Amino acid sequence: MIENVVSAKRDSSLESAIRILYDKHIGSIVITDDEGKCEGIFTTRDALRAAIQRIPLITPLREVMTENPITVQEDASYNQAISIVAAHGIRHLPVVDEGDRLVGILSLRSFMDEIVGIAR
Numbered sequence: 148m149i150e151n152v153v154s155a156k157r158d159s160s161l162e163s164a165i166r167i168l169y170d171k172h173i174g175s176i177v178i179t180d181d182e183g184k185c186e187g188i189f190t191t192r193d194a195l196r197a198a199i200q201r202i203p204l205i206t207p208l209r210e211v212m213t214e215n216p217i218t219v220q221e222d223a224s225y226n227q228a229i230s231i232v233a234a235h236g237i238r239h240l241p242v243v244d245e246g247d248r249l250v251g252i253l254s255l256r257s258f259m260d261e262i263v264g265i266a267r
Contacts, residue, residue: 148221148242148251154179157186161211162204165194174254175239178212183248185241187212192238218243221250228253 154177155164164176168191178187189212197211218241219228232240232255242251 148253149257150251152177152241152249152252154249155189155208156180157207157209157212159208160204161194161197161202161206161208164189164208165197165204168194174256175252176208177216177241177249177252178208179249182246185216185218185243185247185249187214188216188239188241189213190239216241218247219253220245 153167153171153173153175155167157178157180159178167176168174168189175188175190177185178189180186187208189208193211193213197206202211217231217235217237219231221242221244223242228240232238232253238255240253241249242253244250
């Protein structure tokens with residue numbers, strides 16, 4: 148699990164989110180409220196969709212993010228997490244605590260790294 152998750156607020160601009168994805172070489176930004184609860188996720192897929200639809204760069208993330216993202220509890224097993232990813236066809240899975248506050252993120256890349264590590 149990646150614990151240092153890049154997050155943003157709902158009112159951040161599309162332009163700032165795309166710049167973060169590009170500058171940090173990451174695939175997603177988790178949108179959180181003031182308590183650290185997940186409100187949404189903005190991914191490279193969302194960025195591409197916005198570009199194709201020519202959505203203005205000043206548009207707030209709340210208008211282009213995926214709301215209420217699928218999450219997994221921090222005490223879930225590896226098999227539970229990978230099952231969620233597979234069942235929903237997602238690449239980024241925010242990890243939350245008992246209060247639904249963001250504590251980390253699992254990415255398809257982290258699962259692949261785990262599989263390769265097991266195979267060695």
